Amino acid sequence: MAFLKQILPALRQAVPPLQRSMSSAADQKRKVAILGAGGGIGQPLGLLMKLNPAVGKLALYDVAGTAGVAADISHINTTAETTGHTGPEELEAALTGADVIIIPAGVPRKPGMTRDDLFNINAGIVKTLAEAIAKYSPSAMVTVISNPVNSTVPIAAETFKKAGTFDPKRLFGVTTLDVVRARTFLAAKKGLDVQSVDVPVVGGHAGVTILPLFSQATPSVTLTDEELEALTKRTQDGGTEVVQAKAGKGSATLSMAYAGALFADAVLKGLNGATDQVQCAYVESSVVPGLQYFSSKVRLGPSGAEEVMGLGTLSAYEQKGLEALKAELKASIDKGVSFANQ
Ligand SMILES: NC(=O)C1=CN([C@@H]2O[C@H](COP(=O)(O)OP(=O)(O)OC[C@H]3O[C@@H](n4cnc5c(N)ncnc54)[C@H](O)[C@@H]3O)[C@@H](O)[C@H]2O)C=CC1
Numbered sequence: 001m002a003f004l005k006q007i008l009p010a011l012r013q014a015v016p017p018l019q020r021s022m023s024s025a026a027d028q029k030r031k032v033a034i035l036g037a038g039g040g041i042g043q044p045l046g047l048l049m050k051l052n053p054a055v056g057k058l059a060l061y062d063v064a065g066t067a068g069v070a071a072d073i074s075h076i077n078t079t080a081e082t083t084g085h086t087g088p089e090e091l092e093a094a095l096t097g098a099d100v101i102i103i104p105a106g107v108p109r110k111p112g113m114t115r116d117d118l119f120n121i122n123a124g125i126v127k128t129l130a131e132a133i134a135k136y137s138p139s140a141m142v143t144v145i146s147n148p149v150n151s152t153v154p155i156a157a158e159t160f161k162k163a164g165t166f167d168p169k170r171l172f173g174v175t176t177l178d179v180v181r182a183r184t185f186l187a188a189k190k191g192l193d194v195q196s197v198d199v200p201v202v203g204g205h206a207g208v209t210i211l212p213l214f215s216q217a218t219p220s221v222t223l224t225d226e227e228l229e230a231l232t233k234r235t236q237d238g239g240t241e242v243v244q245a246k247a248g249k250g251s252a253t254l255s256m257a258y259a260g261a262l263f264a265d266a267v268l269k270g271l272n273g274a275t276d277q278v279q280c281a282y283v284e285s286s287v288v289p290g291l292q293y294f295s296s297k298v299r300l301g302p303s304g305a306e307e308v309m310g311l312g313t314l315s316a317y318e319q320k321g322l323e324a325l326k327a328e329l330k331a332s333i334d335k336g337v338s339f340a341n342q
């Protein structure tokens with residue numbers, strides 16, 4: 001107990017946005033299931049969810065290795081009762097009663113690959129998991145991390161539609177890491193306090209489909225053309241920067257676990273009645289005609305994505321970026337939709 005008293009303030013200091021979320025969590029305890037819990041993202045994400053006071057039950061599912069991770073995390077003396085589930089026959093137990101499901105299952109990139117190169121393996125994984133969710137936990141909030149997010153979210157949506165359980169308010173592609181990166185990179189470039197910086201990032205989650213809106217940054221900033229170009233490119237290539245640095249050992253895991261925990265916390269808070277939870281997320285959308293799925297600011301509440309917000313005023317540079325992303329994003333959406341219906 002003394003150790004926990006020491007470690008929690010330290011963790012909270014290290015991750016202030018999470019701290020703010022954690023310290024104001026509503027009382028109702030929720031069940032969170034992580035699918036892919038044994039992986040590079042799944043393990044630290046499991047740890048962070050175990051620290052979240054809104055989590056009463058934490059179900060850790062993977063096709064292999066979950067027992068050890070669950071035993072390890074379960075010894076932490078926070079509220080969430082932690083269980084491990086291995087293999088398809090244990091999916092029912094992991095999913096039943098889940099309020100929020102987080103999916104980081106699937107293979108990560110190696111240098112030289114695009115996120116779309118993961119489609120052949122990850123599309124099938126997400127489809128299978130979505131079928132199980134439709135069966136065992138049809139009214140949960142589902143947050144998809146597995147890449148390519150631009151296609152895996154349409155795959156999950158189509159799978160839910162086939163099962164008759166689709167509710168666009170309850171399905172999210174997690175693009176929070178793009179926002180986390182844009183905030184970090186802008187603060188560093190302009191010498192700002194990183195905790196006071198916010199930047200909406202819209203579009204999708206791959207290359208040019210990632211569109212940071214620095215013209216809407218808080219606090220408002222003046223950027224030269226070169227600074228704007230460099231910041232936009234670095235945000236779009238943030239994932240590749242990590243893939244290259246890891247040199248064959250995977251992609252972002254720790255920053256993704258942080259971003260995934262932040263997003264899940266906002267979803268939990270919305271479920272518990274908070275009205276101030278706004279996050280960028282990739283959802284079914286009518287914000288950009290012709291793009292059925294699109295990431296923009298979303299207001300979260302008890303029924304999930306209660307309001308999908310518009311883009312606001314874009315600068316000429318951002319308008320050009322929006323035009324440039326349309327064809328790729330549409331192709332990725334169509335690819336996911338046809339895969340799920342083949
Ligand atoms: N949305 C985003 O911003 C980001 C997405 N990602 C994506 O997240 C995914 C996971 O990345 P890592 O954790 O680094 O990979 P990893 O390989 O370390 O872990 C993936 C885990 O998924 C498990 N898995 C495979 N098939 C499964 C199935 N059918 N059911 C349940 N679990 C299954 C594996 O056993 C493994 O433990 C990748 O697709 C990666 O591209 C990564 C970073 C950021």
Ligand SMILES: O=C([O-])CC(=O)C(=O)O
Nearest residue numbers: 109177238239240251252
């Ligand atoms: O780049 C990748 O493959 C993983 C990812 O989505 C990210 O880090 O943004």
